[in-house]
Amino acid sequence: MKMTETILLDHGSGGRASQELIKNIFLPQLTNPVLACLEDSAIVDTPAGQLAFTTDSYVVDPIFFPGGDIGELAINGTINDLAMRGAKPICLSLGLILEEGFALDDLKRVILSIQGACRKADVPVVTGDTKVVPKGKGDKIFINTSGIGLVDPGIQISGKNARPGDAIILSGSMGDHGITILSQRAGISLQGNLRSDTMALHRLVQQMLAAAPGAVHTLRDPTRGGVATSLNEIAEAAQVAIELDETAIPVKPEVAAACEILGMDPLYLANEGKCLALVAPEHAGRLLELMRSLPEGADAAVIGRVSEGPAGRVLLKTAAGGTRIVSSLTGEPLPRIC
């Protein structure tokens, strides 16, 4: 029987094993002139101006899931954080923390997927690092990515900029990623096609900014805590109220069904390829049309509006015709028991 090749503590030592990992796995997939220098830090040319800088760590379990994996998520997630400030991503860093015993084939699969995501987004990894922790001290693979992006002059996107009257556009269906992970973790196989929505949104954002400069006030990708939590943060930051229309919020039927079974509210589920755009009402129609013409925003919809009501309050008009408060997520969403 052939032994499965696995990560050893040596691979994080900085010695020969580390070099082999870089030469055999990382460089062939991720190479570009800056990364290939293998210096202590990357030197990147940028035009003068405002830079956006962000970092995020990825610890998703399971690491492979329908629609994506931890590698793709780590690239798209950080690109999206840059995009949500209106920045054009320039480059990324990639830090890996591997658990001793992690299968080398799985590592290759993750790196290949990172390669795919970088190519698709046209954003390179220019610097990286790998550490290995003893078995049991980590869980397979953790990834940190940081990203640098360039913000064009005149672009000012911020949670603080939402104004009464703004239309709230959601770029597509809600909850796909969160429910996919939860149902995988619960070991529940559901009919239908639950898939993570992991996707880079920088091109969508750039086209929106080009089409209606100044009309896009706030962008936010509703990841952990979902749409409900993101909108509460915006309402708080901008000191405005928000009104949502439940019937207008796109939720795929299979996601809605899985939520019913697991006792989840899709408003609180994580998304990894969606953005909320709060835009001037007179441009909302045109921006919505533009978003729908692009693959990233094919199912975009206006889901509500910003109002002058009590600062920080998010209200939902329910399908049944009632109204209720939508609060931030408190604690992990846990399944119901009866």
Next chain:
Amino acid sequence: MKYVSEYRDKKFIDPLVDELRRTIDRPLRIMEVCGTHTMAIFRHGLRSLMPEGLELISGPGCPVCVTSSAQIDGFIDVASRDGVRVAIFGDLYRVPGSHGSLARAQSQGAQVEVVYSPIDALTLAEKNPQQMTVFLSVGFETTIPLVAATILEAERRQVDNFTVFSTHKIMPPALSALLGDPELRLDGLLCPGHVSTIIGAAAYEPLAANYHLSCVVAGFEPVDVLQALIILARQAREGRAEVENAYGRAVDWQGNLRAQKLMHDVFEPVDCQWRGLGTIPASGMAIREKFSRFDAEKRFDIRLTETPEPKGCLCGLILKGRKNPADCPLFGGRCTPLNPVGPCMVSSEGTCAAHYRYGRT
């Protein structure tokens, strides 16, 4: 979503709200017994649609909320023993006992796994033969037959490292105890849909007769709840106090006889402590002697002792519908879903959690 969205559609809801308004001819106090009802009423914004004069109060029908501090302490005791892995439903994770919660026990080294079904706990036991897997079981009649089936399955598969810590409770004795309180002044009960699928609508007949109380079994969608409220209002108007079933698509008069048999084959009634309500005769379900090798309390020699409820916490009175969450000095300050003091805040279906999440304006 087909067969669900229809029950949430404004075009069916509006006429029902009108009919409810027309039917009510005096102030009514209705208790929704079940936590899932409480949550559904909030989640769909039904409170904002209720006609004036109709007061909905939340009852003791969330199994996590009525689990006593002593029972939680017992769970933590078992979870902290060497060679033990406990399996729980997620809602139990953060429920405070008299010192700490299972979440804290886990941070100190206890092995706590969240499962979606008791049978998953049995699978865990089979996968980890060197450890004892204990299913810490809370639940009403909806859960008990599943646990009974799991114990029978464990016996069939001859799994010796699987036990159940049963704090199961059954609804009718608790409702009787509750309705004996004259200060409650109820006009009707919105009876729990899920529990009723097992025990049947007939189970409420003694309550209707003894306390002259309308009892209507209701489903959990907005249309279901409104239809049941209309029936309750109609009974009040006509001076009737009867059992009616407004959830015919899931509940029948006698209930699920097979599940009832399963439950009684494996479990037997015992006196049981309810948080906020005290000890109620024959309201718990303990594992029968015949299956004692699956009984964690016996295998680990656990003795539950009465422990006082947290100071200032009004959960006891809130569970009885005597106080509202807003009356509690801890609500929203010291007691929030992230740092719950009382059980009504910690379960996602607890009254305080519902008010905290959906009710504050």
